[in-house]
Amino acid sequence: MTSLIRSYGKGLTALFLALTAAWIVLLIVLPQLRMIERAFTFxxxxxxxxxxxxxxxxxxxxxxxxxxxxxxxxxxxxxxxxxxxxxxxxxxxxxxxxxxxxxxxxxxxxxxxxxxxxxxxxxxxxxxxxxxxxxxxxxxxxxxxxxxxxxxxxxxxxxxxxxxxxxxxxxxxxxxxxxxxxxxxLKNFTDMSEIHLKIFISTLFYALCVTVLAFLVCYPVAYAVASTRNANKLAFLMLGLVIPYAINELLRIFSWVMILEKQGILNGLFDALGLIDMGAGEGLRFVASNGAVFTVMVYAYVLFMVFPIYNTIDTLDRNQIEAARDLGASIWRIHWRVVLPHAKPGIAVGAIMTFMLSAGSIAVPEIVGRGLHPDWFSQVIYRRFFEADSWNQGAAYSLALLVACLVFILVNMAVFRVGIRDIAK
Missing domain, CATH: 1.20.1260 (Ferritin)
Structure with missing residues (x-):
């Protein structure tokens, strides 16, 4: 607080605090309270x-x-x-x-x-x-x-x-x-149908799969970027990560649909190689599975996993890695005993952000292979609000998903043995 007053003066500091308080109350606290009220109204x-x-x-x-x-x-x-x-x-x-x-x-x-x-x-x-x-x-x-x-x-x-x-x-x-x-x-919760309960549990599992896939993809990338000493190479790698996000998220999703559709680019490549005959109606229906949804989600949320991991690995003392090498440790042992323990806060943050974004995503499962893969719970919530006109049950479903995400956060912090202070760093 003192540093803010010194830097911006009492007037600007008070304005900043007032806007922050208004943002928290109007956009977070009041909507959540209203959602909780409707969730318990039958x-x-x-x-x-x-x-x-x-x-x-x-x-x-x-x-x-x-x-x-x-x-x-x-x-x-x-x-x-x-x-x-x-x-x-x-x-x-x-x-x-x-x-x-x-x-x-x-x-x-x-x-x-x-x-x-x-x-x-x-x-x-x-x-x-x-x-x-x-x-x-x-x-x-x-x-x-x-x-x-x-x-x-x-x-x-x-x-x-x-x-x-x-x-x-x-x-x-x-x-x-x-x-x-x-x-x-509690009837809005207890009256949840068996179908919706299965979709709810499946969605949590799907979001966990997306989180694990994102980590497997992003950890090598984050380590490579953090280990780079050449400034030009580092700038090039960072630019390659950021440039795709200059495009609207919906356009990125539709671009993947154009790639994975039965008449899409990937099947066109297979046709050019002589593996299939698109003219005869052949072609792989990639969008007819959750694998396509997972792929698009990992691509859509990759930065939310890669940057937290990169930020923590970048603070690692390189002498620890050199010492492990001098003692004869293999590359796998170096990562398991040195890099991964140091990167735990970044992994925890990336997992939390990726899981919550995946579990609550409506655009990706609704656009990619719509009707050809199992539903996600976010689609069910959308229908409760805007198609079934059942706002109370939609609020109950939303609250159930929110609680599940909060439980995931607590479990994630316990597994990685990190606290709020570690994550804040």
Missing amino acids: TDHGGEAATLAQTIDRHYTRLFAIDTDLRDLTARKEAAGAPAPAPAAPSLVPSPSLAPSPSLTPSPRLVPSPAAPSPSMTPSPGLVPSPGMAPSAASGPSPEELDRRIAELEAEKAELQQKLAVLEEEERSNDAETGFNESYS
Whole structure:
């Protein structure tokens, strides 16, 4: 505080502190308090509205099953070399908010039917293509049978969408006439469906995978940059790390989509090498797995891992490395006994930042292979808020993810045996 006053004077220091306090209160404290309040507020729809809600849930569950089957049948038809069927006419969808996306969990309600397949799981081993590849057309129904089944499913989907439009309008009218009761409860958490719970646990595992991959990629890079003595080489390496981030994150994500798509650059390279024939419909469906999502996330968040590690390794006394070499230590032992212990605070910071960014990312899993890989919990939260119009449950899901991230931070600090002061350095 004294140094701030000496450097900037009492007026500017007071202004800086006031703006900081306003930022913390308005953008952090108040939104979090509001989210916690809504997370514990349960809206009880009684009477006829409850019956309508159950009927709507069943229809949305069936819609999800139809969308899953349509994706599988379309993939099989593409593998057989036939053109994909045209999507259902948009005129049958009463409202954009009512049209379920194939990649999304269809039900905006709390608990889907037990028969509902999990979007985080492979719905049917006989229909779904293996991750990253186009399905095989060696066996299965004929193209005529596939066309007939697709047409039947499209007709049933259109009929369900029309029924849902009527039922949801009736539900809104009931709410306006009879109202609903709100009370503080844990039901927004305890009513989390089995599907959403599986997605929640899977997302934490996925984010951990991204964090480990980012460390494996970034540690050698950080060590190489920190060990460089040539100023020009150091500037070149740092510039190579920073330049990609001059491009908007969405553009970086879409560039990877252009690379990994079935008709993308990577398959074009394989076609040029004669490994596949894109003209015959061949090509690897890289975006149809979480591997593509992991790759894009590691690329998107690489700086959040590499710079904390670089900053700590850069403070390491090089004499310790030279002494270890003189004593006959191998390169692996030098890193295990000298470099890694010194870099623990940087690794902890990088792991925390990468994990939290990955667990909360909505852009990457939504854009890369949308509908072709298991859902992430961030997508479920987005739908709770903006598609299902269930803000209370969306707040509960957000709070659950926040608590999971805080637990990860504490576990991470315990594993690396670092404290707040070590991380702050």
